[in-house]
Amino acid sequence: MRWQALSSTDAKLEVMAKSRSVQAPFTLVVGGDAFLNAQCMHDLRNAACANRPDAELIELDASDCDAYAFDEAVGPSLLSESSIVVMTHLERADDRLGAAMEAYCKQNNGNGEQASLVICQHEGGQKGKRLLDKLVKAGADRQNIPDLKKFDAKINFVYAMMERNGRRIEAAAAQQLVNVLGDDTGELAAMCNQLCFDFDENPIGLDTANTYLTANPQVTGFLVADRAVEGRTADAIIAMRSAVEQGISPIALIGALALKLRMIAKAAAIKSGSISQAEAKASPWQIRAASRQLSGWTSQGLGRCIEALADADEQSKSSGGDPVFALESAIELLGVKGRQAR
Known part of the structure; x- marks a missing residue:
């Protein structure tokens, strides 16, 4: 399988067939997301072994490999x-090893059927860049791995994982997975695979995704915040108290509630023209979702809610305070969009 960015402006990922033939004698897997980089290396190695079952598999680390060891590895042996x-x-290769690799790449460029195959992993960055350029000039096939830093890129990664399993997922469920697990691509991929294995529904919905995420404080915080913003104050407080009883820290819930308010504040600022969407540093989906919840909010109301959450945060971190009561008061204020009682 090969992950590939379709263009500089399009964060979608293309999932290539697992049985992709490795024809180039020399392949470079460069940078990007660490999980995708490792996954690409794994898939290329498996494809090479499947295409050449009689070839000997040799694993080397450029950190402690010299030119002689490389030449020995690519040359014929008693076994194959x-x-x-x-x-x-690869970024740690010394000059002599780099020169040996460049010479081999030049010598065997175009002889994919006869030559030994070399698959190299480079972590990205400037270190070892000159060697990468030399190897590409010598005929190596360079595969740049996407970094998945943007929210939309992570969403498209979830869609790609589902497609790989022959399944689909609702947008809200995909967004929830990214909200909670987006900082760890490996965990995100594992959750996608687990959901596809355990549930038959197609597409997979938000409730199903939350089945495995409810123990996460951020998910519970989003749930509490959504219910409060919708005016379902009682439901929000019940969910909050249930979470606390299950061992979730009030501080974690406060963080999720604060994130919800920040998104609403950013959406309001964009709508008023105070800032641009780029300056908001939030994904278009997050801004759209917050914009749908703007009705009834004022700057003063947002300010009061933020102050209430700050008070709850202080209560959570100081001895003698009552963080649960302070959090409940903040939820009640959030439920009426920060409006003061008359």
Whole structure:
């Protein structure tokens, strides 16, 4: 399988067939998200082994590999006429090893069927960039891995994972997965696979996704915040108290509530023209969702709610305070959009 960014402006990921033939004698897997980088290396190695079952698999680390060890690895041996050499940490290769690799790449460019295959992993960055450029000039196939830093790129990664399993997922469920697990692509991929394995529904909905996420404080915080903003104050307080009884810290819930208010404040600022969407540093989906919840909010109301959450945060961090009561008061104020009682 190969992950590939479709363009600089399009964060979608294309999932290539697992059985992709590895024809180039020399392949470079460069940078990007660490999980996708490792996944691409894994899939290329498996494809190479499947295409050349008689070849010897040799794994090397450029950190402690020298030119002689590389030449030995790519040359014929008693076990096989050719080999599959998997090299990690290419950015740490010394000059002599780099020169040996460049010479091999030049010599075997175009001889994919006869030559030993070399698959190299580079973590990205400037270190080792000159060697990368030399190897590409010598004929190596460079595969740049996307970094998945943007929210929309992570959403598209979830869609791609579901497609890989022959499944679909609702937008709200995909967004929830990214909200909670988006900082760890490996966990995000594992959750997508687990949901597809455990549930038959297609598309997978938000309630199903939350089945495995309810123990996460951020999910509970989003749930509490959504119910409060919708005016379902009693439901929000019940959900909050239930979470606290299950061991979720009030501070974690306060953080999720504060994030909800910040998004509403950013949506209001964009609507008024005070800031641009780029300056808000939030995904278009987050701004759209917050914009739908703007009705009834005022600057004063937002300010009061933020102050109430700050008070709850202080109560949580000081001895003798009552953080649950302070959090409940903040939820009640949020439920009426910060309006003061008359």
